[in-house]
Amino acid sequence: MKFAESVERVRAERPALEFGTGVFDYAPAPEATDHVRLASRYGLFIGGEFVEPKSGRFLDTVNPATEEKLAEVAEGGEADVAAAVAAARAAFRSWSRLPGAERGKYVYRIARLIQEKARELAIVETMDGGKPIKEARDVDIPLAAAHFFHHAGWADKLAYAFPGRAPRPLGVCGQIIPWNFPLLMAAWKLAPALACGNTVVLKPAETTPLTALQLAGILREAELPPGVVNVVTGAGETGAHLVNHPDVAKIAFTGSTEVGKLIQRALAGTGKRLTLELGGKAANIVFADAALDQAVEGIVNGIYFNQGHVCCAGSRLLVEESIAEDLLARLEWRIRQLRVGDPLDKNTDVGAINSRAQLDKIRELTRCGVEEGAELHQSDCTLPARGYFFPPTWFTNVAQSHRIAREEIFGPVLAVMTFRTPDEAVEKANNLAYGLSAGVWTDKGAKIFAMTRRLRAGVVWANTFNKFDPTSPFGGYKESGFGREGGRHGLEAYLELA
Ligand code: NAP
Ligand code: MG
Numbered sequence: 001m002k003f004a005e006s007v008e009r010v011r012a013e014r015p016a017l018e019f020g021t022g023v024f025d026y027a028p029a030p031e032a033t034d035h036v037r038l039a040s041r042y043g044l045f046i047g048g049e050f051v052e053p054k055s056g057r058f059l060d061t062v063n064p065a066t067e068e069k070l071a072e073v074a075e076g077g078e079a080d081v082a083a084a085v086a087a088a089r090a091a092f093r094s095w096s097r098l099p100g101a102e103r104g105k106y107v108y109r110i111a112r113l114i115q116e117k118a119r120e121l122a123i124v125e126t127m128d129g130g131k132p133i134k135e136a137r138d139v140d141i142p143l144a145a146a147h148f149f150h151h152a153g154w155a156d157k158l159a160y161a162f163p164g165r166a167p168r169p170l171g172v173c174g175q176i177i178p179w180n181f182p183l184l185m186a187a188w189k190l191a192p193a194l195a196c197g198n199t200v201v202l203k204p205a206e207t208t209p210l211t212a213l214q215l216a217g218i219l220r221e222a223e224l225p226p227g228v229v230n231v232v233t234g235a236g237e238t239g240a241h242l243v244n245h246p247d248v249a250k251i252a253f254t255g256s257t258e259v260g261k262l263i264q265r266a267l268a269g270t271g272k273r274l275t276l277e278l279g280g281k282a283a284n285i286v287f288a289d290a291a292l293d294q295a296v297e298g299i300v301n302g303i304y305f306n307q308g309h310v311c312c313a314g315s316r317l318l319v320e321e322s323i324a325e326d327l328l329a330r331l332e333w334r335i336r337q338l339r340v341g342d343p344l345d346k347n348t349d350v351g352a353i354n355s356r357a358q359l360d361k362i363r364e365l366t367r368c369g370v371e372e373g374a375e376l377h378q379s380d381c382t383l384p385a386r387g388y389f390f391p392p393t394w395f396t397n398v399a400q401s402h403r404i405a406r407e408e409i410f411g412p413v414l415a416v417m418t419f420r421t422p423d424e425a426v427e428k429a430n431n432l433a434y435g436l437s438a439g440v441w442t443d444k445g446a447k448i449f450a451m452t453r454r455l456r457a458g459v460v461w462a463n464t465f466n467k468f469d470p471t472s473p474f475g476g477y478k479e480s481g482f483g484r485e486g487g488r489h490g491l492e493a494y495l496e497l498a
Contacts, residue, residue: 006329014333026339029346031133036123038210041072044080044233045216047087048226054079059235061209064130065343065352065387073209076232081201081241084230088172088199089247091227096169096197104155107194109222111148114141114187117218121211125183126343128210130352130388131306133344143468144187147486150470151191154491158196161488166498169197170273171249173494174242176263177212178255179205179354180309180410186212188485189252190229191470196494198250201230203242205255207355209233240266248272252493254311257408257434257479275483275493277311277475279408280436282457283429284314284465285419288323290441294463296330299414302439302465304338304350304392308412309358311480312437314465316405317394318425321418328396328416332377335392340381350412353388362390362411369395369404374415400428408434422447426454435477439465458484 041058043050055077060069074080095103114121121144122136131140158167173193177185186202193200204212216231232238236259243251243266250273253263257278267274284302286295302314319327343351353359370376374395383389394414398405405415419425429438438457440448452460458475461467468474473489475481483493 003325003328006325007332010329010333026347028342030342031123031126031344031346033123033127033344036120036127038071038124042074042209042213042233044074044076044084045213045229045231046080046084047230048220048224050216053077054083059206059233061128061207063127064207064354065384067386067388070127071210073213073233076203076234076238076241078241080234081232081238081245084201084232085172085174085242085245085247087227087230088201091225092169092171092199095199095225095228098197100156100158100197103195103197104152106222106224107148107152107155107191110218110224111145111152113218113222114145114148114215117214118142118145121183121214123344124210124214125208126351129179129182129208130343130354132348132351134346134348135306140181140184143470144183147184147187147191147470151195154192155195158491158495161491162495162497167196167495168498170494170496171198172247173198173200173250173252174203174245174248175200175252176203176239176242176255177205179208180306180311182208183211183215185254186215189254192485192490192494193252194228196491198494199228201232201242201248203232203234203239206235243267250274250494252483253277257481260481273493275485276481277483277485278436278479278481279410279434280311280313280476280480281316281406281408281432281434282312282314282437282439283316283318283425283455284439285318285425285429285441285451286320286323286327287440287442287444287447288320289443290463291443292323292327292330295327295441296334298439298441298463298465299331300334300338303414304335304412305466307350307353307390309354309410310466312459312466313410314437314439315409315414316429317414317416318419318428319416321420324418331394335379335394336381338379338381338392340379340389340391341384350392353390353411356388358410359388359390362409362413365404365407365409365411366393366413369398369402369413369415372399372402372404374398374402374404400431406432422451426451430454430456433479436480437461
């Protein structure tokens, strides 16, 4: 059957839900924001207090869905980073000696306070970063709390986790995080560091600092001793000051491979510990024997969840040739049903692109896909007049050599390729500098195991995608980084094991 015929058949079987035409209407369902109190200006959180930056500089953070300024946050300079590291160093003396059971109580308290304030945190996450409120509400914030709960339980059991190895904390940890899951990435970093008895200086991303600052308020409410966690907002340069500070024992970085390489170079020979969680370009592999509608849901979740701003996004679809037409017809139908728009609306599936710069990057790589000869498809949804939006997009006729098949786009853009044999699928999936995650869709358990053993990726999902759990280690191969976060493996990154 020709692709056009498959599309016609699927369209006839499943009429499009024509939103806004009277055929099928969603009433707007905006989340209320009137109870959220944002300050007009935030200082740095150092030694348990919000303080004015010595740099005297501030940055705006905007709502990418409206382009409106939400607040000003301090831009930490070298002296600010030094003050935060000094506070963390002073706090380390007593925090590291506290019995694990006592440390665990603080971490539990943080987890519970995140749950209590979940609604406000979700709204601020959506306003500051553009993600759909249903994702902030159902994924980011509950998972952030889950990371603190999980690690609270480890605090008094480290000796059992590593029997006979006398685990000791490292000292002051510098933690640098990206903008795609702001509070969740802060939780991934802080929870294990605190459970293991370290103190921290956290540098949130420039475009999404607000939930980290709200978290600072939560830490104060939890009466975490001053200096145990310090939050220094700012830009890339602020992060670089943290990396280069001599009293930092370890750097934990999540972000782009490019910056990860700079950091690795900067730390060479210093003896500082380093973990890097970097970019990805996951292959989502669909075999002919897979449950196709289920696979379509997984493909959509894999690439359009959080506008595709996901390091482990399933941005390359590898589909077995014999079912490609059928699968792509179903996929096209499904993508056209996605609701794109106001992130604060509870019915929105795809929200705003995080920043103007990221939107420009997505546009450039999409243009490049067309120029290199791939076939562009886009949802014909109506985009809001203001704000940074990009329609759900997919490319067919993609060659392995195209930039859209090799580079991380970090947006709602899927590159579709086909394969004929499992060997070819493995070859194509692995033939890349990245190795963070992958997906396999098949009805056969044996095929799942055969494939997952051969895929060079830190996480491989089978008949599902984008599943996260604090008990499960996460991390990359090759240029996707090294070190693991989550579970017992994740603790090792924050301990000296004699
Ligand atoms: P990024 O540009 O590398 O930035 C990450 C963080 O590093 C930000 O806080 C950034 O500050 C800071 N930074 C920038 N330059 C620095 C420097 N020279 N020294 C120290 N810190 C510096 O990455 P991004 O664009 O925010 O995030 C997207 C990337 O993160 C993607 O590649 C994605 O795959 C990756 N990611 C990976 C994982 C994982 O677990 N593997 C998870 C999420 C995201 P500014 O915000 O001020 O630039
Ligand atoms: Mg923002």
